[in-house]
Amino acid sequence: MATTSEETIVLLQGVPVFSTLGADDLAQVAEVTVPRSFVTGEIVFREGDSGDTCYVVRSGRARAIREHVDGRSIALATFGPGEIFGELAMFDSELRSATVEVIEPTVAIAILGSDMRRLLKTHPDIALKLLISLGRRLRETNERLARQSFQTVQSRVASVLAELVAIARSQGAGETDVLIIATQNDLAQLAGSSRESASRFLATLERAGVITQGRGKLVVHDPARLEGYVY
Secondary structure, eight states: OOOOHHHHHHHHHTSGGGTTOOHHHHHHHHHTOEEEEEOTTOEEEOTTOOOOEEEEEEEEEEEEEEEOTTSOEEEEEEEOTTOEEOGGGGTOOOOOSSEEEEEEEEEEEEEEHHHHHHHHHHOHHHHHHHHHHHHHHHHHHHHHHHHHHTSOHHHHHHHHHHHHHHHHHHTTOOSSSEEEOOOHHHHHHHHTSOHHHHHHHHHHHHHTTSEEEETTEEEESOHHHHHTTOO
16 A cells, blocks of 8 residues: 555654654655555564564554464564554564564554664664663563463453453544454463363353454443453
């Protein structure tokens, strides 16, 4: 999808790591970005790949997962509009630390590492903001994993749904009947549970009238009642 420089500048202005840049500097960044689009299920990059590019999401959603040798995987983070991922490649030539998979049709802009490092040299404050962003993401992941270790499967799945509802609302969804684009397997991975366990709990929520399930999506009718399952 083609985008104008002005649209890219507006997008970059909303990304915290670029928020201190002036219009001229943002225009320079916009000039070196490359538009990218991905379909649902597409892998942007895999854990262990070499990489020298970061991405800013314009629309859609992707997630970072770590994969185990036995085939299991755990979701580390999700990325929506205005969020950046792959930024570790900006600092060194280490291999990708996680796999990033697209979970709904996504449009993004890509920034090559060489261009980003040149920007970091002239704007050290961006490097600081990147480190703060990475630290926040690490804390959020650690807190979620610690919380999940003390929660039941039901509470973990409910927590994940509540987080997705919050994201949907931040993007304009209403207070009730919130559409969530995610499969049962997606929710199970985010909650660190088996698909079967997540499926049983989702069926319980559906019988209670809290949600309605569809193919690859569900609607949370009553987010307030959903919160009652989180403990």
